Amino acid sequence: MKILIISSTFPFGNNEVFLENEIKYLRQRKDINYEILPSKKDIQIISNRKKYKYNNFLIKKKNKSKFSKFLNFIFSMKYTKCRKEIIRVLSNNPKAILYSAYSVSSFSFYVDIFKNYFKESRDLDKLVIYTYWNTEITYALQFLKPIYNYSIISRIHGFDMYKEVRPFKYMPLKKYFLKNIDYLFPISKKGGDYIKMTYGFNPSVIKCFYLGVNDINYISKPNNNNIFHIVSCSKLRKIKRVDKIINLLNSVSKIRGDINFHWTHIGDGPLLTKYESISKKTLKGVNFNFLGYLDNDDVYSFYKKNNIDLFINTSKSEGVPVSIMEAMSFGIPIVAPDVGGVSEAVNDNKNGYLLPKRFNDQQLINAVIKILDSKKINYIKNESRLMFEKKFNSESNYKSFYNFLKSNILES
Structure with missing residues (x-):
């Protein structure tokens, strides 16, 4: 051919x-x-x-x-x-x-x-x-x-x-x-x-x-010592609505003062400088890091070296995001809105939580707290990995x- x-x-x-x-x-x-x-x-x-x-x-x-x-x-x-x-x-x-x-x-x-x-x-x-x-x-x-x-x-x-x-x-x-x-x-x-x-x-x-996405057969481990590490991965453009994650962390870090929140964003774009500046001003109690662009191998290396508790997508429009597939391959729970084909990757209340298409800040906060307090986190992680194996290898x-x-x- x-x-x-x-x-x-x-x-x-x-x-x-x-x-x-x-x-x-x-x-x-x-x-x-x-x-x-x-x-x-x-x-x-x-x-x-x-x-x-x-x-x-x-x-x-x-x-x-x-x-x-x-x-x-x-x-x-x-x-x-x-x-x-x-x-x-x-x-x-x-x-x-x-x-x-x-x-x-x-x-x-x-x-x-x-x-x-x-x-x-x-x-x-x-x-x-x-x-x-x-x-x-x-x-x-x-x-x-x-x-x-x-x-x-x-x-x-x-x-x-x-x-x-x-x-x-x-x-x-x-x-x-x-x-x-x-x-x-x-x-x-x-x-x-x-x-x-x-x-x-x-x-x-x-x-x-x-x-x-590729399978390196590695499952991300949960964090200890009250650390909760959130990852997002996208171009930093308006349509991706990453500012909603900043608002989330500003609120949830105050609601749950017992948790040490970490946030890592992978990806660059025209709003990188703006979001870094806003985060410095508003996320006083959150350990955050904008890594910029990483190629596939570096993304996988990051997931393997770090314990990740949750992946969040807040985009206004998607197909089926490869970034979600990558996170699922490591058994990471997902929170994302029901846009495009996202519901074909995120099974609500199984491998994470599916937000309404036009979700508000409180709905995002509630979904994150559900993951944070879940007594069935191992089940959610396993479902995330199974979804990857079934559909996205x-x-x-x-x-x-x-x-x-x-x-x-x-x-x-």
Whole structure:
């Protein structure tokens, strides 16, 4: 099998860390020839990713000037779907017109870029193109598929799925690109239901395959001496609502003065400096630490070296967070809101507590105190580990995924 994986920035920078487990698995498969095609460059490539096979073609062709983007918008008007999209947004959501214009411009750009790419390619009928995000790149490849006769599959996660979390609650173009795709892989069952109902995809092309994380077969031990160590892991952006964890710790440390609370956050982002400053001012009785970005190996090393009592996610939107999978692999209880596919990982009152989608501060406090005072903490930890083993082990998940591709695309 020859497979071309189109990422956003991977292997550059520190985004898409969840793709790394999949690439590590692929490198073990002698029957699959893969190449990564990042669409943009974040920062320099991380040293331990230099071993992965990647191609800079899209990065070299990337549009940079505003004038070039404007020209792409003008050229996009030759496509019926782009004209329809502009008319639709002007009629229904005029505030989103610039957002829409950027989308159709990107679509037009990638159509032209891939036409040039395919001129230099051979045996396209044996090629599987795998877009890791269901965006304008995927739409361009769907548009060109009848001409070049390759196979195309796409993952779909959260921001590329839920229009409610997009600017102006508007998802450009997707409704016009429901065909010319072999399979669309939501990373949660709830996501699959959503795209069928919202966009009208044919159910026969939708197959849910969970992402997965590695298993190092280690269970985190509980802390002693009245220490309670909480971990969170995410990009520090507004949508992740990490400020709610700061509010939680400020309150619960006063309610439970008998407990020495520790909090570690893994992940960087534009709000890092702000959250560090707020924490210094408000969390007087809490031992806290912002570790910044850690790669997969360092995250696992952290979990192995430290006793962790609870993992908290407070995000407004998710697919099924890999950070939750990682914590569950160590048998750590989870508290998280019922957004996206989180309920497929967190079984309320079993491996943790599932908060309402629009939870308030008191509901988060109550969930943490339940874990803190639980007399069945070993049961909760065991359930967390079992959930990982059942659904989110990378070895079994990616084996099933790529065997499915071989059976249903190459051998069909």
